[in-house]
Amino acid sequence: MIITIQCSDQIGLVADISRILSEHRLNIVSMREHVDKIERMFFMRLDVDGSAAEAELTNRLETVLPIEAVVHVNPSPNKxxxxxxxxxxxxxxxxxxxxxxxxxxxxxxxxxxxxxxxxxxxxxxxxxxxxxxxxxxxxxxxxxxxxxxxxxxxxxxxxxxxxxxxxxxxxxxxxxxxxxxxxxxxxxxxxxxxxxxxxxxxxxxxxxxxxxxxxxxxxxxxxxxxxxxxxxxxxxxxxxxxxxxxxxxxxxxxxxxxxxxxxxxxxxxxxxxx
Amino acid sequence: MIITIQCSDQIGLVADISRILSEHRLNIVSMREHVDKIERMFFMRLDVDGSAAEAELTNRLETVLPIEAVVHVNPSPNKxxxxxxxxxxxxxxxxxxxxxxxxxxxxxxxxxxxxxxxxxxxxxxxxxxxxxxxxxxxxxxxxxxxxxxxxxxxxxxxxxxxxxxxxxxxxxxxxxxxxxxxxxxxxxxxxxxxxxxxxxxxxxxxxxxxxxxxxxxxxxxxxxxxxxxxxxxxxxxxxxxxxxxxxxxxxxxxxxxxxxxxxxxxxxxxxxxx
Amino acid sequence: MIITIQCSDQIGLVADISRILSEHRLNIVSMREHVDKIERMFFMRLDVDGSAAEAELTNRLETVLPIEAVVHVNPSPNKxxxxxxxxxxxxxxxxxxxxxxxxxxxxxxxxxxxxxxxxxxxxxxxxxxxxxxxxxxxxxxxxxxxxxxxxxxxxxxxxxxxxxxxxxxxxxxxxxxxxxxxxxxxxxxxxxxxxxxxxxxxxxxxxxxxxxxxxxxxxxxxxxxxxxxxxxxxxxxxxxxxxxxxxxxxxxxxxxxxxxxxxxxxxxxxxxxx
Amino acid sequence: MIITIQCSDQIGLVADISRILSEHRLNIVSMREHVDKIERMFFMRLDVDGSAAEAELTNRLETVLPIEAVVHVNPSPNKxxxxxxxxxxxxxxxxxxxxxxxxxxxxxxxxxxxxxxxxxxxxxxxxxxxxxxxxxxxxxxxxxxxxxxxxxxxxxxxxxxxxxxxxxxxxxxxxxxxxxxxxxxxxxxxxxxxxxxxxxxxxxxxxxxxxxxxxxxxxxxxxxxxxxxxxxxxxxxxxxxxxxxxxxxxxxxxxxxxxxxxxxxxxxxxxxxx
CATH class of the missing domain: 3.40.50.170 (Formyl transferase, N-terminal domain)
Structure with missing residues (x-):
């Protein structure tokens, strides 16, 4: 599964996100994260092993993220x-x-x-x-x-x-x-x-x-x-x-x-x- | 601060590591993580904003990592x-x-x-x-x-x-x-x-x-x-x-x-x- | 027109070749020449402006080149x-x-x-x-x-x-x-x-x-x-x-x-x- | 020896130049030539084997080149x-x-x-x-x-x-x-x-x-x-x-x-x- 997240930056984002993944028994195979310190923007792309209900996982992630966060769990696989x-x-x-x-x-x-x-x-x-x-x-x-x-x-x-x-x-x-x-x-x-x-x-x-x-x-x-x-x-x-x-x-x-x-x-x- | 971690892979590593960083009020500016799925090895490099006692943070991280983990907090800055x-x-x-x-x-x-x-x-x-x-x-x-x-x-x-x-x-x-x-x-x-x-x-x-x-x-x-x-x-x-x-x-x-x-x-x- | 020549090296090859081109009123737009000094081999590719009968020009060039020379004037344009x-x-x-x-x-x-x-x-x-x-x-x-x-x-x-x-x-x-x-x-x-x-x-x-x-x-x-x-x-x-x-x-x-x-x-x- | 020539283009330049080199028993190891067809300018760099009096060779080359030609035979080796x-x-x-x-x-x-x-x-x-x-x-x-x-x-x-x-x-x-x-x-x-x-x-x-x-x-x-x-x-x-x-x-x-x-x-x- 691929997960992408874009939102304003704040302390603890990675901890909150990875805790939720861990709770879903999803193993992070590859993680890329970048913070634009000038714009205070947070970007993350995760490649995880395991399976989860996409809608439920998206909702769960949104509960810990800033309100304007854009979260995609398995973004349209058939583009x-x-x-x-x-x-x-x-x-x-x-x-x-x-x-x-x-x-x-x-x-x-x-x-x-x-x-x-x-x-x-x-x-x-x-x-x-x-x-x-x-x-x-x-x-x-x-x-x-x-x-x-x-x-x-x-x-x-x-x-x-x-x-x-x-x-x-x-x-x-x-x-x-x-x-x-x-x-x-x-x-x-x-x-x-x-x-x-x-x-x-x-x-x-x-x-x-x-x-x-x-x-x-x-x-x-x-x-x-x-x-x-x-x-x-x-x-x-x-x-x-x-x-x-x-x-x-x-x-x-x-x-x-x-x-x-x-x-x-x-x-x-x-x-x-x- | 730069933090590097190398250990065998298991679910929840990122969650545990990032929770500890969050508890220390350290903000992750850039994170690189890789898992070799064949060898089941975990590699991470973190660039974080903030300050913490190096020895204490190292010990704290080691408590959540596999026993053989190699952790470096600010690895020798004067090489x-x-x-x-x-x-x-x-x-x-x-x-x-x-x-x-x-x-x-x-x-x-x-x-x-x-x-x-x-x-x-x-x-x-x-x-x-x-x-x-x-x-x-x-x-x-x-x-x-x-x-x-x-x-x-x-x-x-x-x-x-x-x-x-x-x-x-x-x-x-x-x-x-x-x-x-x-x-x-x-x-x-x-x-x-x-x-x-x-x-x-x-x-x-x-x-x-x-x-x-x-x-x-x-x-x-x-x-x-x-x-x-x-x-x-x-x-x-x-x-x-x-x-x-x-x-x-x-x-x-x-x-x-x-x-x-x-x-x-x-x-x-x-x-x-x- | 493209002309390619490959033969053993000897002094005066370029002079002889270019004299013949000049006699045919062909202007050399681009010339590449290389001599492998170890093997004593001569290689040339010419891009010339003008027109000439291909067979006649080939024959004329062969008269001044070593016997084993390979000359192509406009090598098969429709390959x-x-x-x-x-x-x-x-x-x-x-x-x-x-x-x-x-x-x-x-x-x-x-x-x-x-x-x-x-x-x-x-x-x-x-x-x-x-x-x-x-x-x-x-x-x-x-x-x-x-x-x-x-x-x-x-x-x-x-x-x-x-x-x-x-x-x-x-x-x-x-x-x-x-x-x-x-x-x-x-x-x-x-x-x-x-x-x-x-x-x-x-x-x-x-x-x-x-x-x-x-x-x-x-x-x-x-x-x-x-x-x-x-x-x-x-x-x-x-x-x-x-x-x-x-x-x-x-x-x-x-x-x-x-x-x-x-x-x-x-x-x-x-x-x-x- | 290195020879460089820059002048206006005309038919027969390569023939004339290479004939002179041949007369001096100089073998052309590598030759690069380019004509800018729009500006009608001719450029040549020759790497030749053999030896010749530099001033005499320069003069000899100038006799066959356009008046404004810039010829360098072994251009300042100790720059x-x-x-x-x-x-x-x-x-x-x-x-x-x-x-x-x-x-x-x-x-x-x-x-x-x-x-x-x-x-x-x-x-x-x-x-x-x-x-x-x-x-x-x-x-x-x-x-x-x-x-x-x-x-x-x-x-x-x-x-x-x-x-x-x-x-x-x-x-x-x-x-x-x-x-x-x-x-x-x-x-x-x-x-x-x-x-x-x-x-x-x-x-x-x-x-x-x-x-x-x-x-x-x-x-x-x-x-x-x-x-x-x-x-x-x-x-x-x-x-x-x-x-x-x-x-x-x-x-x-x-x-x-x-x-x-x-x-x-x-x-x-x-x-x-x-």
């Missing part, structure tokens, strides 16, 4: 995700492959594209693809997408190279549930054309950043980042090619972390118990 | 190390620099060499250097070294490119206290001339391994490993040059981990709470 | 590969995806499996899959596979987690054309169950090696290697999971290098002009 | 560097150690500090240390430093954590000769307090950048960059600690590249033949 894409295939294909072979840690329930380029690969994997272009006004398109996503009730919305900026309204509908892959090691090269920017600046490394989406473009809480070395022999185009490899890897990593309940969000940061 | 060297300067110099500026996390109390090449650099830093050659029979030389080391009562003996094989007797005198840097990513290229072996095999990466020394040569518990890429343009000599950089870095990393009480040894493995 | 698999999907799926979107740098013309587990994913991508079990004697199965591969006349045979050992006869049929992904950073953990070996040894990094297949198991010329850090919290099973990511990445890297004519094989080594 | 520091020891100490053991690839001829903190470590290594505070007006202090540096006639000036911004006048005196280590993976976190910025942004990697100094602060041509992973458990202070390791490594790497004549500067970029 559902909706993927949003534009034209680039690499992240989507990686997700579809893992989904197909049951190693994603979630089920892809739908793919939404604002272009039809990736419809065929979805068909190959028997995953429903919805084309919602931005031909009409943006608000109307977004309303359709929001409605569609809600109909699938996903745990997370993955922006797998979705190249449109989402409105505040959209983001508010899926708070801390939208994960984006950005093609630079943020905050370097925020905004458009990061590889072009990187090429012109002559950097020796490029990267990718997976982050939760907030109102502030490219400013949401970072989940994972990686880089890959480049040199003078790279053109902006070959940087794009190398970048796609790292984008795929970073998004896969971030999804694995989130889907195994290792990521906690607060303010504009994350705690990640790798 | 002492003896460094053993042969002719290569890179690891020793890195240690002397950190020691000089107070960032090593320990004090270098003596350097022992079986050659005099590195005497001068020790002099520059006002660190006693002892030359003990292996001119006479090995056992005699080792006896002198053991006696000399014991006179300094160090927490750890660092083999910073000491190129002689130590006897079982020597190792037995400093169980789990001798740290060696080996110039390959073990178990690849164990034994002599790993860079020559790597060159001849045409590998695309070379590395270094820091490990505790046991009776079995190059087989002790591994603390840290890193690699660096190489290619066809490397000679065996330039592999040595690159390798020295990584040797220095890996030994520094391993020492930092050990000296901040993040490394637990059991059987032929380590638990490292980075 | 063909056959993939051999057993049960694990990760490397094959990555190859099929790149093949499907035209970014592999080659065409997958057939997949051969000794189990039928991966037939369906091949069907999804309209790639012919052939099941050749080893139910009968090994030699007979291999004969069938050799015949089948030859019928496709591929440039390379990719062992994408093909878990049977190939005979000398098989290897001799496709000299320097068979690429294998081995699930360890060779020479560490050669042989069977490398992740189990790695777990038991308590290493802090695991890796993967892509290499050409020769008669000596796990001893062929290495093309690419990468590692990924692990720690005490990994089981042998989670090492396998992490290992698969790196296996996929290393094989993809090696194939990209080979398919863009950056890899030269000689003796038991490679020259790789990244 | 001299002046190091500028403030209070942090890590980069300076690494340089002093390598200098002391003859592995720096240059000689440290003087150290200049605007604080006296690092005087003692220079004394330990018998390297002259000059204290030039900025107590008086900045221009006056800089004039003194310029004069002092010029008296040593160094090949390069290394800013090893020198924490004052240099004026345009200063920079103009040592064009493409000043190398700085910046404590972030530029362009992320340019300006002051990059680790504080990194902490507040919640990034998962921090880095360092070695670059030539130009008039535009933190905007000069980048030589080398590396990163190190961080996570939620890092404070701004522990990021500084980790950052220092990577700063030291990146500056050492950049110096090694520059001092072995592998770095070419043009516009705001570098070509680095690693």
């Amino acid at each position: 559902r995700i909706v993927v949003m894409v534009t034209k680039e295939y690499h992240c989507l294909a990686d997700i579809l492959i893992r989904n197909n072979f049951g190693t994603l840690g979630a089920s892809v329930v739908a793919v939404i594209g604002n272009h039809d380029v990736l419809e065929k690969i979805c068909n190959r994997f028997d995953i429903p693809f919805y084309l919602i272009t931005y031909d009409e006004e943006k608000a109307g398109s977004e309303d359709k997408i929001i409605e569609l996503i809600k109909s699938y009730n996903p745990d997370f919305v993955i922006l797998a190279k979705f190249m449109r900026i989402l409105s505040s309204l959209f983001v508010a509908n899926f708070k801390n549930k939208i994960i984006n892959i950005h093609h630079s090691f943020l905050p370097a090269f925020a905004g458009a054309n990061p590889y072009r920017q990187a090429f012109e600046r002559g950097v020796k490394l490029i990267g990718a950043t997976a982050h939760f989406v907030t109102d502030d473009l490219d400013e949401g809480p970072i989940i994972a980042q990686q880089i890959v070395p480049v040199n003078h022999s790279f053109t902006a185009q070959s940087m794009v090619k190398s970048g796609k490899e790292i984008e795929t890897a970073v998004l896969a990593k971030a999804m694995d972390l989130v889907l195994t309940d290792r990521v906690f969000v607060y303010k504009n940061k994350t705690v990640v118990f790798e | 002492r190390i003896v460094v053993m060297v042969t002719k290569e300067y890179h690891c020793l110099a890195d240690i002397l620099i950190r020691n000089n500026f107070g960032t090593l996390g320990a004090s270098v109390v003596a350097v022992i060499g079986n050659h005099d090449v590195l005497e001068k650099i020790c002099n520059r830093f006002d660190i006693p250097f002892y030359l003990i050659t292996y001119d006479e029979e090995k056992a005699g030389s080792e006896d002198k070294i053991i006696e000399l080391i014991k006179s300094y009562n160090p927490d750890f003996v660092i083999l910073a490119k000491f190129m002689r094989i130590l006897s079982s007797l020597f190792v037995a005198n400093f169980k789990n206290k001798i740290i060696n840097i080996h110039h390959s990513f073990l178990p690849a290229f164990a034994g002599a001339n790993p860079y020559r072996q790597a060159f001849e095999r045409g590998v695309k990466l070379i590395g270094a391994t820091a490990h505790f020394v046991t009776d079995d040569l190059d087989e002790g518990p591994i603390i840290a490993q890193q690699i660096v890429p190489v290619n066809h343009s490397f000679t065996a000599q330039s592999m040595v040059k690159s390798g020295k950089e990584i040797e220095t870095a890996v030994l520094a990393k391993a020492m930092d981990l050990v000296l901040t009480d993040r490394v637990f040894v059991y059987k032929n493995k380590t638990v490292v709470f980075e | 063909r590969i056959v993939v051999m698999v057993t049960k694990e999907y990760h490397c094959l799926a990555d190859i099929l995806i790149r093949n499907n979107f035209g970014t592999l740098g080659a065409s997958v013309v057939a997949v051969i499996g000794n189990h039928d587990v991966l037939e369906k994913i091949c069907n999804r991508f309209d790639i012919p899959f052939y099941l050749i079990t080893y139910d009968e004697e090994k030699a007979g199965s291999e004969d069938k596979i050799i015949e089948l591969i030859k019928s496709y006349n591929p440039d390379f045979v990719i062992l994408a987690k093909f878990m049977r050992i190939l005979s000398s006869l098989f290897v001799a049929n496709f000299k320097n054309k068979i690429i294998n992904i081995h699930h360890s950073f060779l020479p560490a953990f050669a042989g069977a169950n490398p992740y189990r070996q790695a777990f038991e040894r308590g290493v802090k990094l695991i890796g993967a090696t892509a290499h050409f297949v020769t008669d000596d198991l796990d001893e062929g010329p290495i093309i690419a290697q990468q590692i990924v850090p692990v720690n005490h919290s990994f089981t042998a099973q989670s090492m396998v999971k992490s290992g698969k990511e790196i296996e996929t990445a290393v094989l993809a890297k090696a194939m990209d290098l080979v398919l863009t004519d950056r890899v030269f094989v000689y003796k038991n080594k490679t020259v790789v002009f990244e | 001299r560097i002046v190091v500028m520091v403030t209070k942090e020891y890590h980069c300076l100490a690494d340089i002093l150690i390598r200098n002391n053991f003859g592995t720096l690839g240059a000689s440290v001829v003087a150290v200049i500090g605007n604080h006296d903190v690092l005087e003692k470590i220079c004394n330990r290594f018998d390297i002259p240390f000059y204290l030039i505070t900025y107590d008086e007006e900045k221009a006056g202090s800089e004039d003194k430093i310029i004069e002092l540096i010029k008296s040593y006639n160094p090949d390069f000036v290394i800013l090893a954590k020198f924490m004052r911004i240099l004026s345009s006048l200063f920079v103009a005196n040592f064009k493409n000769k000043i190398i700085n280590i910046h404590h972030s993976f530029l362009p992320a976190f340019a300006g002051a307090n990059p680790y504080r910025q990194a902490f507040e942004r919640g990034v998962k990697l921090i880095g360092a950048t070695a670059h030539f100094v130009t008039d535009d602060l933190d905007e000069g041509p980048i030589i080398a960059q590396q990163i190190v992973p961080v996570n939620h458990s890092f404070t701004a202070q522990s990021m500084v600690k980790s950052g220092k390791e990577i700063e030291t490594a990146v500056l050492a790497k950049a110096m090694d590249l520059v001092l072995t004549d592998r770095v070419f500067v043009y516009k705001n970029k570098t070509v680095v033949f690693e």
Whole structure:
């Protein structure tokens, strides 16, 4: 069983939590705990051996925790995700492959594209693809997408190279549930054309950043980042090619972390118990 | 305060430990816990805010732990190390620099060499250097070294490119206290001339391994490993040059981990709470 | 245009080669040259701007090179590969995806499996899959596979987690054309169950090696290697999971290098002009 | 012998250059060549076996190259560097150690500090240390430093954590000769307090950048960059600690590249033949 707890910090939390686990005859195999001393926030992830009624254990834990505590006992084991894409295939294909072979840690329930380029690969994997272009006004398109996503009730919305900026309204509908892959090691090269920017600046490394989406473009809480070395022999185009490899890897990593309940969000940061 | 605990696993350990900390009004800032389910061993490192009488807290913790438990409350904050060297300067110099500026996390109390090449650099830093050659029979030389080391009562003996094989007797005198840097990513290229072996095999990466020394040569518990890429343009000599950089870095990393009480040894493995 | 040359070394080779290119009004955009001084071997890869009749240019270059020189002008731009698999999907799926979107740098013309587990994913991508079990004697199965591969006349045979050992006869049929992904950073953990070996040894990094297949198991010329850090919290099973990511990445890297004519094989080594 | 050439690109350069080398009976062991097709610039580094009169060979090469070509035959084998520091020891100490053991690839001829903190470590290594505070007006202090540096006639000036911004006048005196280590993976976190910025942004990697100094602060041509992973458990202070390791490594790497004549500067970029 996995248990996650996020609340304000106070003395005795670990003692109270572990006493309750002990009373339920649950053995703690692995425990990760972090206190942000500045924000006075407490984060814990437990991997325990044994079995217990989930609802009862949750209630019991809540009795000893601060009122605003967020407790998850065995957080949704069958998570559902909706993927949003534009034209680039690499992240989507990686997700579809893992989904197909049951190693994603979630089920892809739908793919939404604002272009039809990736419809065929979805068909190959028997995953429903919805084309919602931005031909009409943006608000109307977004309303359709929001409605569609809600109909699938996903745990997370993955922006797998979705190249449109989402409105505040959209983001508010899926708070801390939208994960984006950005093609630079943020905050370097925020905004458009990061590889072009990187090429012109002559950097020796490029990267990718997976982050939760907030109102502030490219400013949401970072989940994972990686880089890959480049040199003078790279053109902006070959940087794009190398970048796609790292984008795929970073998004896969971030999804694995989130889907195994290792990521906690607060303010504009994350705690990640790798 | 740092607290480390190593013992056999049983249900309720975390509850008991954290209750005692809570009774002492100690707040757990960071907790790392691991259970080896195969060996049924429990490892914990706690970083707590607050103050308590160390001996009293240790005793109190021992009352709730299995009899063989090893508990350290604020494990020796002023650790002492003896460094053993042969002719290569890179690891020793890195240690002397950190020691000089107070960032090593320990004090270098003596350097022992079986050659005099590195005497001068020790002099520059006002660190006693002892030359003990292996001119006479090995056992005699080792006896002198053991006696000399014991006179300094160090927490750890660092083999910073000491190129002689130590006897079982020597190792037995400093169980789990001798740290060696080996110039390959073990178990690849164990034994002599790993860079020559790597060159001849045409590998695309070379590395270094820091490990505790046991009776079995190059087989002790591994603390840290890193690699660096190489290619066809490397000679065996330039592999040595690159390798020295990584040797220095890996030994520094391993020492930092050990000296901040993040490394637990059991059987032929380590638990490292980075 | 890409030009590759491999021959014994002698003074004036670069002058002669570049003079001929200059006579053909070809501008050298990027040149990589390496001489193995021990073996007295010369390797060159040129990326040139301009156009020339390939056969004529090849002949012209051969007039100034040692008799045994291997010259390729625009080496087969439409390379063909056959993939051999057993049960694990990760490397094959990555190859099929790149093949499907035209970014592999080659065409997958057939997949051969000794189990039928991966037939369906091949069907999804309209790639012919052939099941050749080893139910009968090994030699007979291999004969069938050799015949089948030859019928496709591929440039390379990719062992994408093909878990049977190939005979000398098989290897001799496709000299320097068979690429294998081995699930360890060779020479560490050669042989069977490398992740189990790695777990038991308590290493802090695991890796993967892509290499050409020769008669000596796990001893062929290495093309690419990468590692990924692990720690005490990994089981042998989670090492396998992490290992698969790196296996996929290393094989993809090696194939990209080979398919863009950056890899030269000689003796038991490679020259790789990244 | 090492030969470096930088000039505008034209057809036949390699043929002409290699013909001259061949006439001098020089064998090309390793050749690196790059053409920036956008800027139409040609860069070449040759490692050749054999001997030749340097001045005569240089003249001979210049006869076939464009008028503005910069040719170096065996570029100053005994390079001299002046190091500028403030209070942090890590980069300076690494340089002093390598200098002391003859592995720096240059000689440290003087150290200049605007604080006296690092005087003692220079004394330990018998390297002259000059204290030039900025107590008086900045221009006056800089004039003194310029004069002092010029008296040593160094090949390069290394800013090893020198924490004052240099004026345009200063920079103009040592064009493409000043190398700085910046404590972030530029362009992320340019300006002051990059680790504080990194902490507040919640990034998962921090880095360092070695670059030539130009008039535009933190905007000069980048030589080398590396990163190190961080996570939620890092404070701004522990990021500084980790950052220092990577700063030291990146500056050492950049110096090694520059001092072995592998770095070419043009516009705001570098070509680095690693």
